[in-house]
Amino acid sequence: MKKTLLILLYLSLSIYANPLSVKATNDVDYFQSGDERFWCPISGFNLKENYKTSFVSTLNNGRKRQYASITFLVKDNEEYGIDLNNxxxxxxxxxxxxxxxKAYYVVGxxxxxxxxxxxxxxxxxxxDAKDFIKKYNGKIISFEDAIKLSQKTLKADYKKQKTINMKKIYPKGKKIFEKRCSQDIDxxxxxxINELKADIINNNLxxxxxxxQLQTVAMYIWNVKRFGDLDSIKNRVVVEEDEKCPVCGMFVAKYPRWAAxxxxxxxxxEHKFSxxxxxxxxxxxxxxxRWISSNNHMVNNDNIKQILVTDYYSQEAIDGAKAYYVIGSDVYGPMGHELIPFERLEDAETFKADHSGKLxxxxxxxxxxEIYKLDE
Structure with a gap:
């Protein structure tokens, strides 16, 4: 009798379940590695909660990435470059x-x-797509058109979401952070952002x-605290939002603490490369x-006006030609092992001692x- 009641209860709940929910109803396949695999690396959104709109890509370096929606796939492609045939x-x-x-996409x-x-x-x-449209509206488009549509609206979509975040999400995230989280989170x-979320859970931060709540506080930490402390620094390496590194193709503005x-x-x-x-x-x-058109005759070392790097401690722009660099430390940059710059030798020595630097x-x-050995 008890078992029968449970079955009836399950069936009754199923009737009222949201047929348009994007949450997974079965087991979830995760393609990313590590504890951060449960979240989208671009947005931080939980993949199980957004499973029915999710995508998986392979970056040019062979690394798998899993996204909560096509918007974040397109955003990642804009920076890293994705084989859209895979x-x-x-x-x-x-x-x-x-x-x-090969899929059929219902939009709208x-x-x-x-x-x-x-x-x-x-x-x-x-x-299946046509049957869905009869119930829930929309029209069918191809993958190519879905990508183009997402690319076309990407900037406006992010601008709109930023306004919402500023008014609602970040203030809530700040309250949670100040009341419930370690203030030492860097x-x-x-x-x-998915690495941040994994660390918050794994180390009880x-x-x-x-x-x-985890998503809200992670968005605040990632999008506000990560950049907020830098606003008071006047002498910084100034990078525009759309500037890409000519070597790796990443948006430099995302990593202001490493900008050069x-x-x-x-x-x-004058010609500037960030x-x-x-x-x-x-x-x-x-x-x-090797990294730009050979027709650009201005770009040779005889024409260098200035080299700027970001001092690791002060976060100020310093003369890269006069800086001291620590190699082989346990501090990683956006591209892995890095040369960590300092204006003062004594700061470099302190950092080297604190972070197991080699040289x-x-x-x-x-x-x-020696530069390419850092990639090994």
Whole structure:
């Protein structure tokens, strides 16, 4: 009798379950490694909670990435570069991953979008997509068109969401952070927001939080605290939001604590290149023609006007040609092992002692082969 009642209760709840929920109803397949695999690396959103709009890609370096929606896939492609012929998407009907390029996408249905104005959900079978449209509206488009549509609205979508975050999310996140979390959390220790969320849980950096609270506080830490302390520093390496590192292709503004620049001057013209770390700056310095068009005659070492790097302690812009660099420490930058710059030798010595550094070296002593050894 008790078992029968439980079955009836389950069936009654199923009737009222939201048929347009994007949450997984079966087991979830995770493709990323480590404890951060449960969250989207771009947005931080929980993948189980957004499973039915999720995608999986492979970066050019072979690393798997899993996203809460197509918006974040497109955002990642904008920075890292993704092989769009090697993308998988969840089939709404079966909740199994399928070839994204062969799927049928329903855009403009009643499914609530995560960030964009319109959701884009995938179906393996065209019939399933058409049946869905009869109930919940929308139209069918191809993967190529879904990508183009997301690219077209990406900037506006993020601008709209930023306004919402500023008014609602960040103030809530700040309250949670100040009341329930360790004040020693350093967001610059992490390269992605999902790594931050994993560390908060694994090392009890906050009192027990619901997933919604964890997302809110992580967004505050990642998007506000990570940059907020830098606003008071007047002499910084200034990087525009759309500047990409010519070596790795990453948006440099995302990593202000590692920003570096080379400025070339020829006559009345100047050309600036920004980098997400000294390592990539040095790769460019030794062989600029490898990373840009060989037709740019201005870019050679005779035309260098200034080299700027970010002092690790002060976060101020300093003369890279006069800086001291610590190599082989346990501190990693956006691209892994880094040359950590300091204006003062005594600061470099302190850092070397505190972080197991192997060597302090001046700019003119650096050699190209030593730079590439940092990638090993």
């Amino acid at each position: 993308v998988q998407v969840i089939d709404w009907s079966s909740e199994k991953y399928i070839d994204a390029a 249905s009643k499914v609530k979008p995560l960030l964009a104005n319109e959701s884009k959900i995938a179906f393996k079978k065209e019939k 967001p610059t220790d992490y390269l992605e 906050c009192k027990k939080l619901k997933e919604s 620049q080379i400025i070339y001057s020829h006559g009345n013209h 980098f997400d770390g000294v390592k990539d700056l040095m790769k460019f310095y030794f062989d600029p023609k 302090i070296i001046e700019f003119d002593k650096l050699k190209e082969e």
